[in-house]
Amino acid sequence: MDLSGLNSYLSTLSHYLLAAVGLIAFMYGFYMFQRRIGIKREAATGRTLIVPWAAGFVIFVAFPVGASLYLSFTNYNLFKPPEWIGLQNYADMFKDKYFWPNLRLTLFHALLSVPLGLIFALSIASLLARNVRAMGFWRTLYYLPAVIPPIATILLWRWLLSPDQGLINTFLSPIYKLLNVQPLQWFTDANLVLPSFILMSLWGVFGANTIILLAALKGVSPELYEAAGIDGAGGWAKFRFVTIPMITPAMFYNVITSIIAALGIFTQSAFISAPADAGTFWNYNIYVQAFTFRKMGYASALGWFWLIIIGVLTLFVFRSSAAWVFYEGQQEKS
């Protein structure tokens, strides 16, 4: 390896160590300061220990969030100082002809792939919960896609869904012949982009969800099933009125995290170029606007719009949870 490469490692390493030493020195000073002004040992120690997070929060979260709100009202290209333009960026956003395609793709992808993923995961998990043989093997197998790097998954599915020579179309070719139709064009057909992305996402996540739900299913107390059996409940009734209510907290957690993850999708669009009419994922568009076109202000406005969307959707799921999430030990209102 040549020396110039070594230098770039050493320079980052020295900055890294400097930051670590600086952080520790600051923590020490902060502790001494608190003790000096008469704060009890326990409180002072606790506050000192959380300094790394608190400092990171101020530098890397709170300040940038505020700054991006400000930037969203400006015209800023990194080279000239930000120029205040009021709500212009937000107005431009709605006028952009790709506003609806992008919004549609990202939202529909999240709103379809999350419930579908949950249904698949729940069906497989309830099969596994029947104490099948070689449980460890099945669990590892179904967890496998979660361990494959997203980029590998994306490229693999692009190859599988390749219109002419992809494995999926090869599998389907007898059906195409039978029905006398053209092979599906997947990512290159604007109408099929959304289903293709959903297919890929389902493969990537449903196994991990299965494992999480399986743990919840295993946590349902057997006495409840016995009691339901005495009351004359059959297999389906037990599933519907015992299993489902008892695992709703795990499902709720799953829905929240899956929706946030789905709305944050980014990498897919960087590796798969679909027709522009079909839209790109929202976050990738932000990246393109900011770092390809250097429209930092406009990209910030897109980001704030997205924060509002995420907030509304999460709030909706939280609000609706009162109706469908069942917590043990909580009185049923009648």
Next chain:
Amino acid sequence: MASVTTTTSNAPRFRALSESTEKRPTNRLGVAFTYGLLILGGLIILIPLFWMISTSLKTADQLFTYPPKWIPNPFAPENYTNVWSTLEGMSPQLSFVRVLANSLFITLLAMVGEIASAAIVAYGFARFQFRGRDTLFFIMLATTMLPGVLTQIPQFVMWRTLGLVGTFDPLTIGALFAWGPLYVFLMRQFFMTIPREVEEAAILDGANTLQIFYYIMLPLIRPVIFAIAVLSFQGNWNNFSAPLIYLTGQYDKYPLVLVIQFFQGSLSKEAPKWNLMMALSVMLAVPVLLLFARAQRYFIEGINVGAVKG
């Protein structure tokens, strides 16, 4: 958040539940149905993975045959070296050793910072009473809901002001500031399961906070550190958006993910070299797979419990 408090009450019962309390499916039809569906699901997972490996070992002329060839004949393991000579042909800095070193440097530095800072912060949140603690903890968890893109632009402006865009700094130094709230949360949960008597005994023996943390608490939470190390390695190894923003164009600093993006961008639309592409994908996946295989014992159990908890 509500689920945190309520489902933890279920947690101890996981283990107590013996496998025999639930009935195995009894009728033959039910058994056949169960295993049939499980095998079908397993095939849906395995066939694409098998296809990835199989493609990576094919010569170019075997890619587009009909019917598809499951087992390459002849085998072309040289794809794994050819892809690197092709890359070096495009830019001499993209050598295997260099790219691997870049990826490992970024991943390991960020991982160490993440784990160390998360452990310290989690200990503070778990064990010490101070005013505002629960509010701060809530704020920390709430930040996981913030879309990353919102902070990315001002962060980029900050690093640019420091003249550090195009270096490894933005990908590693932030890790010292506990940038993974999830890890803090997981470690805090574990710290809270350790009985206080352990520390009280050490205090009586004259140990100070640092000594207790280092000699007593850290060894006790070793399983969760191990699990988080794997998660953190995976997260940083796979991280794509940060290298894309900070390192694009700096070929000498490319980690593997950027090399893959560069390679796929340079492929011709007419004859994509899917065999080389899949070879790169396999190389990206192997380190993570090996780590998970080694840590599986700590892993699937530990993370499940954590995930269901909260």
